Each structure stands twice: as C-alpha cells, then as structure tokens.
Amino acid sequence: MQVVREQITRTLSSKPTSLELFKNKVNALNYSEILKLRQTERLHQEETLAPPVLELKERLKPELLELIRQQRLNRLCHGTLFRKISSRRRQDKLWYCRLSPNHKVLHYGDVEGEKETPSIEALQEKIPVADIKNVVTGKDCPHMKENKGKQTKV
Structure with missing residues (x-):
C-alpha cells in the first residue's frame, strides 16, 4: 500500500x-x-546527518549568514523597479526604491522607463530606516486584502 x-x-x-x-x-x-x-x-x-558534516555546517554557518546579509544589503542598495497600481487597477506607471549606501535612508520615486537605474538624487521621496516600525507582507498586506475578492474567474 x-x-x-x-x-x-x-x-x-x-x-x-x-x-x-x-x-x-x-x-x-x-x-x-x-x-x-x-x-x-x-x-x-x-x-x-553525519557528525563531520554537521560540524562543518556549524562552523560555516556564521560566515554564510554574513554573506547572505551582505548580498541582501547590496541588492537593497542597487534598488528595484516596481509597478505602481492605481485606483483603476492600471499598472503602466513605475516607481523605483533603493537604500542609501550608508543604509540609513530608503529613496523612492516615480520613473519613466525601465531602461536604466535612477540615481539616488533623482528619487524625490525619502524614508529614514529608523522610522520604519514594521514591514507587512503576504496576506497581511493591505494590497493583498483588496485583491482577494477581485480575482478574475477563468
């Protein structure tokens, strides 16, 4: 069976x-x-599960976690392009967000094209990282709650 x-x-x-x-x-x-x-x-x-493998994992874990942390920070500093969802559900506008090199401020703003990454100076809006109290993701995100009842049926 x-x-x-x-x-x-x-x-x-x-x-x-x-x-x-x-x-x-x-x-x-x-x-x-x-x-x-x-x-x-x-x-x-x-x-x-062999003892040498477990020992090696434990020895490498702090170094790997630091590498992951650095890669994530570098990605945040490089920035990401997002689609802007308007009240009419059109997604033709774009905005860009990136972390400052000193990791203290998030810079964001509307952008025209997807071709090039904007400089920090070109991004008009700022949010100090110290002012961020929490990050809402997944089902807890207000955008997800709005879209929950509006899924298209095939």
Whole structure:
C-alpha cells in the first residue's frame, strides 16, 4: 500500500498533463524503482546527518549568514523597479526604491522607463530606516486584502 501511495504521490508531484502521461509515469515507478529511490534518499540523509558534516555546517554557518546579509544589503542598495497600481487597477506607471549606501535612508520615486537605474538624487521621496516600525507582507498586506475578492474567474 505504501509503495502504491508513493507511486501516485511522486507521479502527481511531476504534474502530468494527461491521464495517459499519468499512467505511463505510474507504471515506470515500479516496486524496484521505488526501492532504489528510497535507498538513495536514505543514503543522502545519512550523509547530511553525519557528525563531520554537521560540524562543518556549524562552523560555516556564521560566515554564510554574513554573506547572505551582505548580498541582501547590496541588492537593497542597487534598488528595484516596481509597478505602481492605481485606483483603476492600471499598472503602466513605475516607481523605483533603493537604500542609501550608508543604509540609513530608503529613496523612492516615480520613473519613466525601465531602461536604466535612477540615481539616488533623482528619487524625490525619502524614508529614514529608523522610522520604519514594521514591514507587512503576504496576506497581511493591505494590497493583498483588496485583491482577494477581485480575482478574475477563468
């Protein structure tokens, strides 16, 4: 029963586009193939849980976290172009936001084209990072709540 469940689960995870493709993939995942996949996964898991691997992970973790932090700050300093959503739901206007090199101020403003990144001086609006109290993302974002009931039906 577990093998059949795994055949179906693995086949569905590949998102087959037709019933015929689904049948072919299920048949290709026979009992011996499932055993090989399980054994490979078990070996991989044992390797990642080995004491030398865990010790190396712990030793490298602070350095990797610092690298990630620096990359994220560099990306914020470079800036990003966003589509501006108006009250009429048109998305033809653009705005750009970037962090100052000293990481203390977010600069943002409307831009005309997508071709070049604007300089900090060209961005008219500013928000001191120290004044930011929280960042709202995902389902908690007011824009997401507005769009929730207005999804188009296909």
